[in-house]
Amino acid sequence: GDQFSTSYGQTFGIGLVSVQYSFHGKASHSGQRPWEGRSALDAVELMNVGWNFRREHLRLQQRSHYVILNGGDQPNVVPSEASVWYFFREVDYPRLKELYELGNTMAHAATLMTGTTVSQRLVGSAWPAHFSKIIAEVQQKNIERVGMPQWSEADQTLAKALQKEIGAKADGLKLKIDPLEAPRPEPIGGGSDDIGDISWNVPTVYLRYPANIPNLPGHSWENAVAMATPIAHKGCTAGAKVQAMTALDFLLSPELVKRAWAYFHDVQTKEMKYAPLIKPSDQPAIEINREKM
Secondary structure: OOEEEEOEEEEOOOEEEEEEEEEEEEEOOOOHHHHEEOHHHHHHHHHHHHHHHHHHHOOOEEEEEEEEEEOOOOOOOOOOOOEEEEEEOOOOOHHHHHHHHHHHHHHHHHHHHHHEEEEEEEEEOOOOEEEEEHHHHHHHHHHHHOOOOOOOOOHHHHHHHHHHHHHOOOOOOOOOOOOOOOOOOOOOOOOOOHHHHHHOOOOOOOOOOOOOOOOOOOOOHHHHHHHHHHHHHHHHHHHHHHHHHHHHHHHHHHHHHHHHHHHHHHHHHOOOOOOOOOOOOOOOOOOOOOOOO
């Protein structure tokens, strides 16, 4: 991250369902006998078109995006196999499940329009995170004790140069620590992380430490620039100190542990109970990045 902060409640990390839809049709010669084929690619495209029209009628908080994994082999053959990979995101579990079920409905509707069939694979999931107020309050005090790293002139020069290069606001590295704030009444969209599942099973907190340059787009080469510089080293060192100090606070104070569990049982999970989105039959997709790794 690029800031030094923590939070509690549902302030960071929305829920995610990652699912691949594979459509199965019938191959035929596209030029000579296309009527004998059933295009799996047509089903993929119709699902995507249907979903994009439905976006107008979805909540502003939702996020959904997709990539086509397989669109067939060549134009001369009606594609018998095609697949699309969707991410569905929402800010709470009931709405996330509803969004996922809507995606399944769209996939089924696409098969009815194309005379194809569909199978699906749940690749991964993440619950919307909820972090402990008790742990966050302790961690915030330690953030303030450690303080922001001392950035050198070279650190700031690099940060501002990169920001200027990509057309972002060139205000350099952050100098102040963000205060601990109450969660928003209505969470907003953002990234997803399976720490969300952990947070619904044990009192959990999240630490953002200043090891990167602000105002960058995320998931891009620009975000990798700082990793081999003193900026990352200083930020990681500061973050490690806060984690160690917070762990010691709870190891040395059983009362803090009791309060953290009380918040977990009496506030966080009083009405919302954890139910995994992944079923025992869902197998891990360990092959996805095999070529890149």
